Structures are given as structure tokens and as C-alpha cells.
Amino acid sequence: MAYSLSLADVGSITEAELEHSTVKFLPKWEDIPADFRTGNLYTQLAQARLLDYPMPGISITFLPGFDDERACMAIDRCITAHLKAFAPRHEHRIAGVGYMISQVCTITEV
Known part of the structure; x- marks a missing residue:
């Protein structure tokens, strides 16, 4: 089954999940494309977020439906x-x- 992530999904993260963590929307390993398993700009961004590293040299364009301030806040929480x-x-x-x-935005190198 194809993996997808909706605005309703990202907006459903509770305060408890934000505080303690969740894996409810994490795709199964076998559903993750190979280029994400070996690393790309999206995984570099995830790693930078996790370790609080700077991520210079990228441009982020949110996909339609994920491109307003409320959606961006929900994405960050998720x-x-x-x-x-x-x-x-x-x-x-x-x-x-x-x-x-990658389900909510497009990342390109600048």
C-alpha cells in the first residue's frame, strides 16, 4: 500500500505526543523508497533537525494544502x-x- 501523509494526519499530533514522541505516521521500513534509506536532502534535513545542525543551501517549497502558516506549524509538530x-x-x-x-514539501539545493 502506498504511503501518504495528509494535513489531517500532521494536524492530529497531540501535546502528549509532542512531549513524549510518537511513531504513528512513521512509514514501515519496507515502504520507504531506497533513496531515503541511503540518504538524500530530505533525510539530511531530518538529521539536521534531530541534531540541531544548520542546513544551509536548500530551498523548501510546501506542496498545495501544506503551504499556510497553520499547516507549517502542524508539520513542524509532527x-x-x-x-x-x-x-x-x-x-x-x-x-x-x-x-x-517529502510528502509535504519539495526540497532543492541552491
């Missing part, structure tokens, strides 16, 4: 809640969150 999780191994979490990010 990504943060999933990056805090300790349940999946690190590689799965970074690849999965990178893939989640």
Missing part, C-alpha cells in the same frame, strides 16, 4: 514528535521522517 521517538532504530527514523517531509 516532525518533532516523530524525531523524538526511540522505538525504531536511528536509520529507520531518519529515513522515515525524511520520507514524511
Whole structure:
């Protein structure tokens, strides 16, 4: 089954999930495309967010429906809640969150 992430999904993150973490929208390892498992701009962004590293040299364009301030805040909450999780191994979490990010925006190098 194809993985997708909707605005309703990202907007459903609770305060408890934000504080303690969740994996409810993290795609299964086998549903994550190979280029996310080996690393790309999306996974680099996920890694930078997790480790609080700067991510220079990229441009982010949110997809239609995810491009207003309220949606961007929900996306940030969703990504943060999933990056805090300790349940999946690190590689799965970074690849999965990178893939989640790709469902809501396009990242290009500048």
C-alpha cells in the first residue's frame, strides 16, 4: 500500500505526543523508497533537525494544502514528535521522517 501523509494526519499530533514522541505516521521500513534509506536532502534535513545542525543551501517549497502558516506549524509538530521517538532504530527514523517531509514539501539545493 502506498504511503501518504495528509494535513489531517500532521494536524492530529497531540501535546502528549509532542512531549513524549510518537511513531504513528512513521512509514514501515519496507515502504520507504531506497533513496531515503541511503540518504538524500530530505533525510539530511531530518538529521539536521534531530541534531540541531544548520542546513544551509536548500530551498523548501510546501506542496498545495501544506503551504499556510497553520499547516507549517502542524508539520513542524509532527516532525518533532516523530524525531523524538526511540522505538525504531536511528536509520529507520531518519529515513522515515525524511520520507514524511517529502510528502509535504519539495526540497532543492541552491
